[in-house]
Amino acid sequence: MIDMENLLEINGLTVELMTERGIVYALSGVDLNVAHGQIHGVVGESGCGKSMTAKSIMRLHNPKRSRMGGTILFEGEDIAAMEIKEVERLRGKDISMIFQDPAMSLNPLMSVGNQIAEMARVHLKSSKAEARQIALGMLEKVGLSPAINRYRQYPFELSGGMQQRVMIAIAIACSPKLLIADEPTTALDATIQAQILELIQSLSDEMGMSVLFITHNFGIVAEICSAVSVMYQGRVVETGYTRSVLDNPAHPYTAALIASIPTMALESQKRLGSIPGRPDTLYENLSYCPFCARCPQAFGQCRNERPGYQYLEDGHRAACFGIGG
């Protein structure tokens, strides 16, 4: 898994946020690699830091209320160390992002066509007419036709699925190398979700674009991601190729999480597996395994030390003392 072909390499990323109640250790050492053309899933439950990781790559935190550590290498350049002006040039052009709630993420007073055209105006310095042509092309590409009519519409006139298509059109307008998709289908219905997933997958294939797909749904990961990272309490606890992780979860958290998913294969009326307790708050910078309190296999070392990665075959790795040793 670790090869020189990585488009994005995150090493030891930490993010601390200042909040009303003190410092939150949102990310405490995230390691994540995304290869060229790969759809890489990031899964975890709410508060695990998956969206925070996405925002960090785009440097979207308020610099006054947060501080970052570690490196985010994008094509060999460290985004974490860049001047904000340089980051602005990357945003939208080389790295794009789509969000969970498309209705809130579109400017309500601007026609969707103009919001797409703005990308061409800002990044490609196109003329008004060129930008319009590009926007029309993008609308067709994401399946919003007739593009001429859609161009003039405002976000409130579109359904949630169509709004997400517009967000995608904006994101891919400048043919980015990496698309960060932050729970893009959570707010959508099942049949619409299937449409959007297919769209993202086909765009990735067609454009050779890498995708960092953030979700809480293992099913989506299984369907579209070739690799996956599982996050818990601000750390990546397990990484590997999707089938490898799903079929042979190495970390107890991953295993428990998978066991708790109601699946169609499961016989009905059977009790589901569940994880006792709940995640801790993140006000402490932990010096031990964050999962140890809920882990059925925890032993002495887990409560005193933070586990490093244990490597299994084919780049599959997990941060747990219980493996191999």
Next chain:
Amino acid sequence: MLKAIIGQKTSKKNSYGKLLTPSFAISLVIFIAIVVLSAFAPVFATHDPNKNELQSSLAGPSKSHWLGCDVNGRDLYSRVLYGGRTALMGALGVVGLSIVLGIPLGLVCGYVGGLADTLIMRLCDVILAFPTLLLAFLFVATFGRGITISVVALGIVYVPMLTRLTRSLAIVEKNKTYVSAAISLGYSPLRIMYRHILPNCISTILVQLTLDLGYAILDLSSLSFLGLGVIEPTADWGAMLGQGRLYLLVNPYLSTVPGAVIVLSVVSLNIFSDCLRQYLDHTQVQLPSFEEYASRLEKQQKPQESGA
């Protein structure tokens, strides 16, 4: 060392959204001082506010008359104290009237809706078509001058504003799940409105009421300034300012002092309301920088160390 201190677990209680900020404390002290001084005016006053001493007409500040005298030779300091009674009681009356009518009407409009809502809202539209003081002018023109007329007239103008606010808040709450839960638990509409919806709206309403109290002081003083409010010889800040402005060059205190007291009381109410809103609205909390936070923790740490 520093890292270890920052790593300390902080209390779960929200420690930055404090209500008792310096500006809140100052504004509270000023307002309470104004209230006490006016409420106990007979104790603090040095003279009878309505006694004319023509020989000291328009006199400047002196030992016996701390702030000088007005054209009729009445003691300015004492009149400012008594004037506070009129202004504050009047404003309280205006706001009181709007509470008594506005909150129940707003709750009914928002929660029950339907025909009652439509009728009440149309009525509000008509009243709000009058710029604030204009309806008061009309009332005074019809029923004559006097503090009661002014208070009632302004109260009527303030009711629809509070009704609208309460209504919009009630509609927001009505659509929340806990209200559906309350209905499905078989609670009566009255219980739902007063026990469940109102407590969840009251903080926003309170913020508005403190602001309204300030506006009521301003509006009442405007009426008196124009000579449409209190009747002579009753002391009132607005009326005093109105008379004093005729002698601006002779004794500027006559208009500036009542003016300053008006500003002071309204400013303190506004700051009070601002702090209250910031306290209630967590997105407005201003957070310390990481350095400030570290030094703050270090300070908290020190007394403990020395004590140990």
Next chain:
Amino acid sequence: MAKYLLKRLLQSLVVLVVVSAVIFFTVRLSPSDPIASITKGKTVTAQVREDLLRRFNLDKSPIQQYYLWIGGMLKGDFGESYQYRQPVSLLVSQRVKTTVQLAALSTVLAILIAVPLGIVLAVKANSFTDKALSIISLVFVASPTFLIGVIFMLVFALRLKWFPSMGTGSFRHLVLPSCAMAINMVALTSRITRQSMIEELSSDYITAAYAKGVGPLRIIFIHALRNAVIPVITITSLQIGGMLVGAVLVETVFAMGGLGDLLISSIKSSDYPVVQGVTMMMIVVYCALSVVVDTLYAIIDPRIRLQ
């Protein structure tokens, strides 16, 4: 859009009709004798009384009087003043210029200063400038217009003698009164603009715009400002009402002899035709401006325009 405006226009027409009834019949509730106002308290013979009642339509039933009043107004006839014995419309036309100049000048002045100020404060939120100006604006919000007027007069007219202290005629006469009126509006409007800008700047679509790679200037002026301006317009439209009354106060301070002076002196002398007429006119202006404001909403916000 046309349909929305038509609906809005009809709505305000209905409100105006109801308001006119409220004004008219409220005034009829007065316990004082209109003849006493007309004759300035002098006792008159029954014959003269009869004539006066007929001349001012006071011999007819209230409903008929209302009907005549409304009919007259539509033709530009607002009745006849008790104390001046002149048509109300004539009295108004002599004085309206001052009031309109005052109100327009101060509004333009206020908006030109307040909106940019609010934007700057929002961008520099919680800086020293922001905090200092916010305290100053709090003081100005809390200062009654007439107090500001009186202080301006004392400082700039009486002591420094830069401007005339009263009367009308030249632009110099307008400076102090319109500044006195504007200052209150600047304070309030800039606070609202700041608040609204801060809210918009922290919304999701702004984060999304940053993620698009849009620069800060474009984000502030193209994306956030248009959305932020909507509540500002609401407040401004409410302030138009306050401004009409503010004009009354400032005209009194600077003895400018505008509509405000006319209204106050008529109230004091129970000159009902003038009170009714001027009140009604102010409300018509207020309603008309509200319709203009709602048109602005529709222009800015497609959600209103297209539904």
Next chain:
Amino acid sequence: MNLSGSVIEGTNLQKRYHIPSRKLAEKGKELVAVDSVTIKIGRSRIFGVVGESGCGKTTLGRLLTKMEPTSDGTIVFNGRDITRLSGKDLIALRSQMQMVFQNPYGSFNPKQRIGSALAEVAKVHKIPKEIAPDKIAALLSEVGMPIDALGRVPSELSGGQLQRLAIARSLLLGPEFIVADEPVSALDVSVQAQILNLIMDLRESHAIAMLFISHEMPVVKAVCDEVAVMYLGSFVEKAPTQELFANIAHPYTQALMSAVPSIDSDIAKERIILEGDIPSAIGLGPGCPFAPRCRHGMERCRLEKPQLRDMGAGHLVACHLH
């Protein structure tokens, strides 16, 4: 106690809303949120309704609990016709049917401590003061919450904890029928499993009839005895759980099933991606509501609305193909 053993029975339920639309094209049209739905739930049975947003599943729950009046059809609760019930009688009925809501964070008054919220229920429904505390304590232990939760305000508790408390509150009055409206969709997967297990336990111990509303096929499969699939106000397919998932018959159910992202690699499934959006339920034509998106759509589907037909083993399908 009636013979058929059903606790609640809705027959030909319909709910229409008038549209105060400004668009001329839609003027005078109606939104049919629920259209001729017949439903019957027995004691200790969980009846699942699945469908996408706007399909009318929530409205159906609100009709059965009398939170909203029906436009047409009858509701029989324990053998008694409650269709036209109102006022005092309706409030009295509330104690016998309860709701559990989707958003656990919102289902408690944020200004009220949990203890006082539970005590209020007891007070309003005149549960004697001597019994109430014991009853509350017993329920708390049953849903797996410590007693000290009573002193908390909702903001201090997690979604899963609040949902347990909401369930405890609904059980306090000893209801015979509960509508659970997406009770787990706001929760994380691991917590979701805890709540689903709890619901399955309570169904047995309290002999409750339950309407379980969800948009997730696997969740419904996990807990329900009988399942109905709803599309634009109508049931398109209804069958006992085992039977339904063994022989999925309706094209919409098939598409919905195929849209469920699955972690299982061994199930080779056919991907059916439906074209277009879910249409609005305003002014539907005479035909099958699913026809415009259906890959099997025929001439007949556009003209005639298919009725539910029994295919044997209690499996009902509304489709002209069957």
